[in-house]
Amino acid sequence: MTEETAIKAPICAPVTCLALNPALDMTIGLDRLATGAVNRAQSCTTIAGGKGVNVAATLAAGGVKTAVTGILGRDNADFFNSFLAGRGIENHFLYQAGAVRRNIKLVSAFETTDINLPGLSADPVLLEQLRSILAAAKSRFLVLAGSVPPHCPDSFYADFLQFYARQSGAQKARCVADCSGAALKALLSGAARPFCIKPNREELAEWSGKKLTDQAEILQEARRLAASGIALVAVSMGAEGALFVTEAAACCARITLDKVASTVGAGDAMVAGLIKALLEQTESDIITAAELENIAGSATLWAGAKLECAGPALPKPARLHALAQNLCCRRLY
Incomplete structure (x- = not known):
C-alpha cells in the first residue's frame, strides 16, 4: 500500500x-x-x-x-x-x-x-x-x-x-x-x-513490585490480573517455559530444543502462536480449560520454533510437527 x-x-x-x-x-x-x-x-x-x-x-x-x-x-x-x-x-x-x-x-x-x-x-x-x-x-x-x-x-x-x-x-x-x-x-x-496480556517474568515483577522468585509467586500475580477482568494472562519465563492463566484455569507449557539459533523475538512468536490458536477457536470471551491447553501449546511451540530461526520466521510445517513432540503442557488447576 x-x-x-x-x-x-x-x-x-x-x-x-x-x-x-x-x-x-x-x-x-x-x-x-x-x-x-x-x-x-x-x-x-x-x-x-x-x-x-x-x-x-x-x-x-x-x-x-x-x-x-x-x-x-x-x-x-x-x-x-x-x-x-x-x-x-x-x-x-x-x-x-x-x-x-x-x-x-x-x-x-x-x-x-x-x-x-x-x-x-x-x-x-x-x-x-x-x-x-x-x-x-x-x-x-x-x-x-x-x-x-x-x-x-x-x-x-x-x-x-x-x-x-x-x-x-x-x-x-x-x-x-x-x-x-x-x-x-x-x-x-x-x-x-485488554482481552490478553503477555508480560515476561521480569515485566510482571516490575509491575507488581515483587521479586517473583518462583513459579508459585508468578502464578499468584497472574491470577490477580485474570481476576481483574483480563481473559487470558500469558507469562513467559525463558527456559522454564510459560504460564497461561484464566480466572478458572491455568497451565504451564515448555518445550525441549536441540539447538537455539537466536532468542531474539521469541516472545513475539509466542504472541503470534497464541493468536493463531485463538483464531481457530470459538469467539466466546470465556476460554475453557481445554482451549487454554491448546493455546498454551500453540504459543509455546511457535516460541520454541522461532528459537531455531533467525529473524521473525518459523520452520517448515514438518519441523513444527516434529518439535510438537517435545512439547509438555501441564494443567495447574
Whole structure:
C-alpha cells in the first residue's frame, strides 16, 4: 500500500498489529563479547523489526492474513515497505519526516546484549489518526505491542482501550497487549481491560513490585490480573517455559530444543502462536480449560520454533510437527 492510500480503506485482515515504535534490528554475531575491548564481528544482518512488526511477520509465516500499522520515518521507510510486501503483510503505516530508529543486538554463544536507540518522535496528528485506524479495523484481534516512542504518552495503549470501549458496533476486536514499564502500568491501571496480556517474568515483577522468585509467586500475580477482568494472562519465563492463566484455569507449557539459533523475538512468536490458536477457536470471551491447553501449546511451540530461526520466521510445517513432540503442557488447576 502506498503512502498516499495508507489510511483510506479500513483494515479487514483478521489480525491488525500496531507498531508504534518500529526499528531496524541490526544483529551482530560474536564469538564472545568483551566489554572495554575491540570485538570482531562474525556476521551482521539488518531486518525490519519492533514488536508489532515481529508479531505480524511471524503470523504471516504461519499462514495468518495480517495487517500492520504505525508510524514510519520517510528516510528509511522503503526498507519496511519491501519487508512487508515480501511477506504478504498489509501495510497501513503512516509516514512522517525523519528515520526509524536502529536497535543493535550483540549475539554470542553465551548471551544476547540489546542496545535500543530512542525512537522517532511521534507526530501527535498521526497518533490521533492511528487511533481512528485501529478503531475502524474489521479485525478479530488488535495487537498493541512494544514501547511507545518519544512524545507519545505512556498511557497511549490504555487511552486507546478506553476510547475503543466507548465506540458503538456489534462486534469489536479482542485486544492483545505486550508492553512493559510505564506503558504496562498505565494499561493495567485503566478502566478498560485488554482481552490478553503477555508480560515476561521480569515485566510482571516490575509491575507488581515483587521479586517473583518462583513459579508459585508468578502464578499468584497472574491470577490477580485474570481476576481483574483480563481473559487470558500469558507469562513467559525463558527456559522454564510459560504460564497461561484464566480466572478458572491455568497451565504451564515448555518445550525441549536441540539447538537455539537466536532468542531474539521469541516472545513475539509466542504472541503470534497464541493468536493463531485463538483464531481457530470459538469467539466466546470465556476460554475453557481445554482451549487454554491448546493455546498454551500453540504459543509455546511457535516460541520454541522461532528459537531455531533467525529473524521473525518459523520452520517448515514438518519441523513444527516434529518439535510438537517435545512439547509438555501441564494443567495447574
